[in-house]
Amino acid sequence: METIIQLKQIKKTYSLTESVSVQALRGVDIEIKKGDFIAVMGPSGSGKSTLMNILGCLDIPTDGEYFLDGVSVKTLNKDELAGLRNEKLGFVFQGFNLLSRTTALENVELPLFYNRTHDRKDFKALSIAALERVGLGNRLDHTPNMLSGGQQQRVAIARSLVNTPKVLLADEPTGNLDTATSLDIMSIFQELNDQGITLVLVTHEPDIAQFAKRVITVRDGMIREDYQVKNRKSATEEIERFKAGNIQIFTESEKLHQEVV
Amino acid sequence: MKLEYTLKIAFKNILKNKVRSFLTMLGVIIGVSSVIIMVGIGQGTQKKIEKEINSLGTNLIMIYPANSRFAGVSQGSGSTNKITLTDMKKIIEEVSNIQYISPDISSNEQVISQNNNYRTTVHGVSDQYQGIKDYTMAEGEFFTEAQCKSSKNVIVLGKTVSDALFPGISSIGKTIRVRNIPVKVVGVLSSKGSGNNGMDQDDLVLIPYTTMMNKITGSKYIRTLFVSAVSKDVIDTVQEEVSRVLRISHKLKSTNSDDFTISTQSDIVEKASSITGMMTLLLGSIAGVSLFVGGIGIMNIMLVSVTERTREIGTRMAVGARGDDILIQFLIEASVLSLAGGVAGIGISGVVIFLLNIFTTLTPVMNLTIVVLALVFSGGVGIFFGYYPARKASQLNPIDALRYE
Numbered sequence A: 001m002e003t004i005i006q007l008k009q010i011k012k013t014y015s016l017t018e019s020v021s022v023q024a025l026r027g028v029d030i031e032i033k034k035g036d037f038i039a040v041m042g043p044s045g046s047g048k049s050t051l052m053n054i055l056g057c058l059d060i061p062t063d064g065e066y067f068l069d070g071v072s073v074k075t076l077n078k079d080e081l082a083g084l085r086n087e088k089l090g091f092v093f094q095g096f097n098l099l100s101r102t103t104a105l106e107n108v109e110l111p112l113f114y115n116r117t118h119d120r121k122d123f124k125a126l127s128i129a130a131l132e133r134v135g136l137g138n139r140l141d142h143t144p145n146m147l148s149g150g151q152q153q154r155v156a157i158a159r160s161l162v163n164t165p166k167v168l169l170a171d172e173p174t175g176n177l178d179t180a181t182s183l184d185i186m187s188i189f190q191e192l193n194d195q196g197i198t199l200v201l202v203t204h205e206p207d208i209a210q211f212a213k214r215v216i217t218v219r220d221g222m223i224r225e226d227y228q229v230k231n232r233k234s235a236t237e238e239i240e241r242f243k244a245g246n247i248q249i250f251t252e253s254e255k256l257h258q259e260v261v
Numbered sequence B: 001m002k003l004e005y006t007l008k009i010a011f012k013n014i015l016k017n018k019v020r021s022f023l024t025m026l027g028v029i030i031g032v033s034s035v036i037i038m039v040g041i042g043q044g045t046q047k048k049i050e051k052e053i054n055s056l057g058t059n060l061i062m063i064y065p066a067n068s069r070f071a072g073v074s075q076g077s078g079s080t081n082k083i084t085l086t087d088m089k090k091i092i093e094e095v096s097n098i099q100y101i102s103p104d105i106s107s108n109e110q111v112i113s114q115n116n117n118y119r120t121t122v123h124g125v126s127d128q129y130q131g132i133k134d135y136t137m138a139e140g141e142f143f144t145e146a147q148c149k150s151s152k153n154v155i156v157l158g159k160t161v162s163d164a165l166f167p168g169i170s171s172i173g174k175t176i177r178v179r180n181i182p183v184k185v186v187g188v189l190s191s192k193g194s195g196n197n198g199m200d201q202d203d204l205v206l207i208p209y210t211t212m213m214n215k216i217t218g219s220k221y222i223r224t225l226f227v228s229a230v231s232k233d234v235i236d237t238v239q240e241e242v243s244r245v246l247r248i249s250h251k252l253k254s255t256n257s258d259d260f261t262i263s264t265q266s267d268i269v270e271k272a273s274s275i276t277g278m279m280t281l282l283l284g285s286i287a288g289v290s291l292f293v294g295g296i297g298i299m300n301i302m303l304v305s306v307t308e309r310t311r312e313i314g315t316r317m318a319v320g321a322r323g324d325d326i327l328i329q330f331l332i333e334a335s336v337l338s339l340a341g342g343v344a345g346i347g348i349s350g351v352v353i354f355l356l357n358i359f360t361t362l363t364p365v366m367n368l369t370i371v372v373l374a375l376v377f378s379g380g381v382g383i384f385f386g387y388y389p390a391r392k393a394s395q396l397n398p399i400d401a402l403r404y405e
């Protein structure tokens, strides 16, 4: 399998004052192959979001080198990074980050407007196709305040998909969602991964991580564990079991979730 | 990024905060409309004054005795510091290219008919005064040169006076009294209506200057002497010759300054326009300051807007917006805001100018150049004052913008 992401000794230090600084990442090496599905786990404050922001080219590392699709990111300027985010990356946030008072369709169209390759007349068709992929083909004209949390996150996923990115990054995409909705979102992710998209997802729920192919755990800005998921679960099947009333498998992680919140 | 899309977002954001947008635009609205109104008033006044001066007659030269206070100091012995009939005669004899010449000796008098009396201005003028003023007759005739020469008791009435003294009937042939001197009405002037300053131009009577001097005022001097040149091109030479003749007639030495003042219409127009021009500039700049203040209002709101929408900016950047895309978006928003204010300002100033023309004696004009300029300028205000906030937005780091609380 071809490598899509390679991190070499990535460090990130936040200087709070002149003397006080936080080392959020202390030298991270990761190699991610095309088509992989990675769950990043770890306690709060361990550096997961910092890592994701660097992977998403939203932030730049203090040290180390990041190769995305063979290109060393530190050689790119601001505009080139914007182009990279637009064309190769899709980002899904915990808080959805949709534009308010803007319809689902318009929200999904957003990346297309900043894209220089697509034709204006294709925008609508591309956006509708992306919304249909997440099962929202019938909510095109709904604004975020008319949609449930799960639906909003699906719009956000459609938005991240519309430019057919190579890598989809999601920082706690189910953190604000209930169990059933989380399962929905995970089944969408699994489906996208089956279609060939590389996925990196942050979660602190072990049950959510069970849907990934590979788990990386982070602690104090360092990689602790990196293993392939055995007995990977199918979210679609879990949904069936959940509907049948067997919620047993989630009680533990819900407790954990409660503690964190 | 597509312009059409950017415009759409701009309108959306402006409409999202209707009250705020309106209040922001208000500064520009007031600025633009006051610039247009002020400049319109200034230019209207200028036009009115020019028209008034031109309505004095065509190719006109006016001769007055110089202000005696100044002239008295520099005068040699034997000078009169007055303009007399002799001076007028010499001008007629020696100056060429004169079309009409007439003194104007005016006095406010009560004019009395059998049943009515009326207070008006009596002008003692020559028969050529008709040509100078371009008067046409409603009835009868202007008095003749012969009547003028022989101090005949004849009078020409302005329409207002004729109507006041002889309501409903013709005044031709009737005798009226001016300071107890009986004079016969020979003509009535066609109405000229009210002048630009609202003064009734038909409220006057004309009698031969000889009659005026000999029988009514008893004065020997001419207060104003009107000369009209045959054409525009010779005004200057006529003016010079009149001056030469008067200096000789008044026996002025070469060291003496003139004891008379000659002014032409164009002199007066020039002087008046320089004053009104300055007034226009002054009014315009004061109004310009309010446009500037309006611009600061836009900058203020754009700064607030950038702060409020920091997370939105972050989201846009996360999906691929470049700094320039964000810059252009906010610039367009500021420009749309101030241009909309500009358009509203133009509309409002149009209405105000229309109303001022109807309900006041002011005659402001809507100057197309100023309107276009105001529009361009208000767009410019948006870009100028929107630039700083827009740049601030465009330079945000994606992650800082996304994390902004």
Ligand SMILES: Nc1ncnc2c1ncn2[C@@H]1O[C@H](COP(=O)(O)OP(=O)(O)O)[C@@H](O)[C@H]1O
Residues within 6 Å of the ligand: A014, A015, A016, A022, A023, A024, A042, A043, A044, A045, A046, A047, A048, A049, A050, A051
């Ligand atoms: N912008 C920032 N400025 C200063 N410190 C930060 C900033 N962002 C994150 N940190 C610190 O870096 C560490 C890692 O944070 P983060 O990556 O958000 O953790 P996680 O997402 O795993 O909870 C934490 O100690 C956090 O306080």
Ligand SMILES: [Mg+2]
Residues within 6 Å of the ligand: A048, A049, A050
């Ligand atoms: Mg986090």
